[in-house]
Amino acid sequence: xxxxxxxxxxxxxxxxxxxxxxxxxxxxxxxxxxxxxxxxxxxxxxxxxxxxxxxxxxxxxxxxxxxxxxxxxxxxxxxxxxxxxxxxxxxxxxxxxxxxxxxxxxxxxxxxxxxxxxxxxxxxxxxxxxxxxxxxxxxxxxxxxxxxxxxxxxxxxxxxxxxxxxxxxxxxxxxxxxxxxxxxxxxxxxxxxxxxxxxxxxxxxxxxxxxxxxxxxxxxxxxxxxxxxxxxxxxxxxxxxxxxxxxxxxxxxxxxxxxxxxxxxxxxxxxxxxxxxxxx
Ligand SMILES: NC(=O)c1ccc[n+]([C@@H]2O[C@H](COP(=O)([O-])OP(=O)(O)OC[C@H]3O[C@@H](n4cnc5c(N)ncnc54)[C@H](OP(=O)(O)O)[C@@H]3O)[C@@H](O)[C@H]2O)c1
Numbered sequence: 001x002x003x004x005x006x007x008x009x010x011x012x013x014x015x016x017x018x019x020x021x022x023x024x025x026x027x028x029x030x031x032x033x034x035x036x037x038x039x040x041x042x043x044x045x046x047x048x049x050x051x052x053x054x055x056x057x058x059x060x061x062x063x064x065x066x067x068x069x070x071x072x073x074x075x076x077x078x079x080x081x082x083x084x085x086x087x088x089x090x091x092x093x094x095x096x097x098x099x100x101x102x103x104x105x106x107x108x109x110x111x112x113x114x115x116x117x118x119x120x121x122x123x124x125x126x127x128x129x130x131x132x133x134x135x136x137x138x139x140x141x142x143x144x145x146x147x148x149x150x151x152x153x154x155x156x157x158x159x160x161x162x163x164x165x166x167x168x169x170x171x172x173x174x175x176x177x178x179x180x181x182x183x184x185x186x187x188x189x190x191x192x193x194x195x196x197x198x199x200x201x202x203x204x205x206x207x208x209x210x211x212x213x214x215x216x217x218x219x220x221x222x223x224x225x226x227x228x229x230x231x232x233x234x235x236x237x238x239x240x241x242x243x244x245x246x247x248x249x250x251x252x253x254x255x256x257x258x259x260x261x262x263x264x265x266x267x268x269x270x271x272x273x274x275x276x277x278x279x280x
Contacts (some may be wrong), residue, residue: 054179
């Protein structure tokens with residue numbers, strides 16, 4: 001079955017579908033089956049990371065699926081411990097070897113780790129890896145405006161994407177506005193709040209009833225109407241299909257406002273503030 005998913009063009013010309021598959025915790029043969037199922041249902045954008053230890057799983061699913069490699073958009077991410085230039089170049093190559101892929105479509109710096117202060121060096125490595133054909137588009141995750149500004153000032157190259165925590169309880173209004181003004185696409189991680197209390201929220205349930213959709217579909221539609229790419233993770237083919245089926249209805253302005261009103265300053269899932277939190 002094929003599902004038509006709208007696309008967004010990044011500032012470097014690469015085009016991505018507005019929904020991709022998250023793969024955190026999808027590993028081994030169960031992971032391969034889940035990712036292959038998603039591709040067969042119409043997912044083309046797949047998220048992964050060196051630190052998820054599932055680049056091999058993703059590569060295997062790519063080879064087992066019926067979709068040609070050039071029609072898929074595969075993402076991985078550079079871990080904090082490899083942010084020096086030399087280590088980053090090696091890690092990118094290692095990422096490719098693990099997946100048995102010749103190139104990644106998108107490669108992101110996983111966290112800025114500002115105390116370590118190496119992310120500009122890492123960015124230079126991504127810029128060069130793109131020149132050498134290892135990567136088609138380069139971006140970051142969890143970068144605050146001050147980190148994004150340094151990249152552009154010190155290298156002249158800005159990211160195509162910033163993948164950030166974004167769900168109804170933490171909607172990142174200011175960060176999204178910054179992205180919009182600087183032509184950086186927002187990609188939402190944990191778009192369903194990792195299936196926490198947000199899926200039981202009464203306001204969203206009411207909207208879901210009105211549209212005869214599920215709460216997850218309302219939330220993913222909200223991401224789409226915010227202009228963000230979302231990457232919901234699901235191991236279940238039923239829920240993968242549910243999460244793709246959001247293009248036959250729309251939320252009106254008042255419904256968008258109601259969902260926007262659910263955000264709270266302490267709404268992050270695990271208090272991972274990129275100004276302080278570090279991941280290696
Ligand atoms: N850059 C970063 O720092 C960063 C951080 C975190 C995550 N990520 C990426 O973002 C992806 C998505 O985030 P996430 O995995 O944290 O959380 P998420 O996608 O918000 O939620 C995943 C959870 O929701 C459940 N689920 C999915 N669809 C559902 C539906 N329609 N109805 C009910 N439950 C549903 C899944 O269970 P089932 O599998 O059983 O369906 C799973 O427990 C990750 O997988 C990863 O690729 C990036």
